[in-house]
Amino acid sequence: MAIYTKEEAKQILDKALSFSKADTCEINLNASNSGNIRYARNTVSTAGYQSNQTLVVQSSFGNKVGVATIDEFDAASLEKVVRRSEELARLSPENPEFMPPLGQQEYLETKTFHQSTANVSPEYRAEVAAASIEPARAKDVTAAGFLNDSAGMSAMINSAGLFAYNQSTNVDFTVTMRTNDGTGSGWVTRDFNNVDRFDAAEASQIAIDKALMSREAKAIEPGKYTVILEPAASIGLLGNMFGAFNARTADEGRSFMSKEGGGTKLGEKIVDERVNLYSDPMNPLVPTSPWAGDGQAYKRMNWLENGVVKNLAYSRYWAKEKGVDPVPFPSNGIMEGGDASLEDMIKDTKRGVLVTRLWYIRSVDPQTLLYTGLTRDGTFFIENGKIKHPIKNFRFNESPIIMLNNLETLGQQVRINGNLIPYMKVRDFTFTSLSDAV
Structure with missing residues (x-):
């Protein structure tokens, strides 16, 4: 299935909207083509390719809302799905938080689509697998990885006159390398809108090197350590922190952003003054759709500036309740870094721990943003500016707020999971127990 052009999408959506008899109607059209290859041992x-298209109609009568979905776009099918959404709306209870559709918005032009990614072929996917498997086999290492590439479009129309359209591409890659003696493990992830930025051999070599370096890990005592966190280690904690920039949960006293006695921490300094966090759909390394799911326009938004909370996200309903302008939730997270490379940070560490990755992260206390989880796929002891030896994995208990108050060094930014996150050196990171898992 071809990805619909803006004109083709508008034609389908106009036709569907013409059948509406509801008070308000909102229709979303999504289409995507994606391919993948998976390898292990x-x-x-497996390898595959799939093509999908979906049209979702939301109709409302007053505050009663119904939603129906279809994947056939002939006139009869479009009318059928509109009628079904209206039928469901009449049967639904009142939604006290229903917000009517937005009128037409002005959107930025973001560069989320790259033809080279849309053109990825089965042969290219096979070459990516070979770029992992062959060097792994040569080093007595076993590779297990997954590559997924996609190209898609999203479009939206409503009865208030709004129309939005965006095309996007993405490539996601992860690989785990395990030494054949079972004592070492390495891992790496990559994601890009533009496949031309992706180097499968480079990424795979990092995972191979980590696996070989992490063989026969030694145990050291749990406790508080200076740590160097690779972006794949910190993103899990930071990603959970991003979710705390929610005005409603803060106002209702349910989050870290809630202030004792009422109110929020908007305008307060909560972390080190070197921390600047923002979202920007126009960033060339992590571009996003210019519009949110409800049609609101994305723009650059500062969340933390010099450690101070500058904004909270307001849904349209909560903004109306509070008498403020709505602020959509961030489409990406960009944390400013520094000039230090990973090698520089290791050389500048007298005694510490290098962490490749954190996983199995679970909330302990939402009021303090305390989380627990485990290290994996390469944890190393640093002494006198050098990696001394691999160490056994730890369980940790840590809050990203405490972490960002204990910053020593901010390093270079890396794209990870659609965000830009720097390497970080942090003091007094809390490891609570050992884990024997490799």
Whole structure:
């Protein structure tokens, strides 16, 4: 299935909207093509390609809302799905938080689509797998990885006159390398809108090197350590922190952003003054759709500036309740970094721990943003500016707020999971117990 052009999408949506008899109607159209290859035990296990299209109609009568979905776009099918959404709306209870559709918005032009990514072929996917498997086999290492590439479009129309359209592409890659003696593990992830930025051999070599370096790990005592967190280690904690910039949960006293006695921490300094966090759909390394799911326009938004909370996200309903302008939730997270490379940070560490990755992260206390989880796929002891030896994995208990108050060094930014996150050196990171898992 071809990805619909702006004109083709508008034609389908106009036709569907013409059938509406509801008080308000909102229709979303999504289409995507995606391919993948998976390999394990140094051999390809599966490969595939899929093509999907979906049209979602939301109709409302007063505050009663109904939603119906279809994947056929002939006139009869479009009318059928509109009628079904209206039928469901009449049967639904009142939604006290219903917000009517937005009128037409002005959107930025973001560069989320790259033809080279849309053109990824089965042969290219096979080459990516080979770029992992062959060097792994040569080093007595076993590779297990997954590559997924996609190209898609999203479009939206409503009865208030809004129309939005965006095309996007993405490539996601992860690989785990395990030494054949079972004592070492390395891992790496990459994601890009533009596949031309992706180097499968470079990424795979990092995972191989980590696996070989992490063999026969030694145990050290749990406790508070200076740590160097690779972006794949810190993103799990920071991503959970991003979710705390929610005005409603803060106002209702349910989050870290809630202030004792009422109110929020908007305008307060909560972390080190070197921390600047913002979202920007126009950033060339992590571009996003210019519009949110409800049609609100994204723009650059500062969340933390010099450690101070500058904005909270307001849904349209909560903004109306509070008498303020709505602020959509961030589409990406960009944390400013520094000039230091990973090598520089290691050389500048007298005694510490290098953490490749955190996983199995779970909330302990939402009021303090305290989380627990485990290290994995390469944890190393640093002494006198050098990696001394691999160490066994730890369980940790840590809050990203405490972490960002204990900053020593901010390093270079890396794209991870659609965000830009720097390497970080942090003091007094809390490891609570050992884990024997490799």
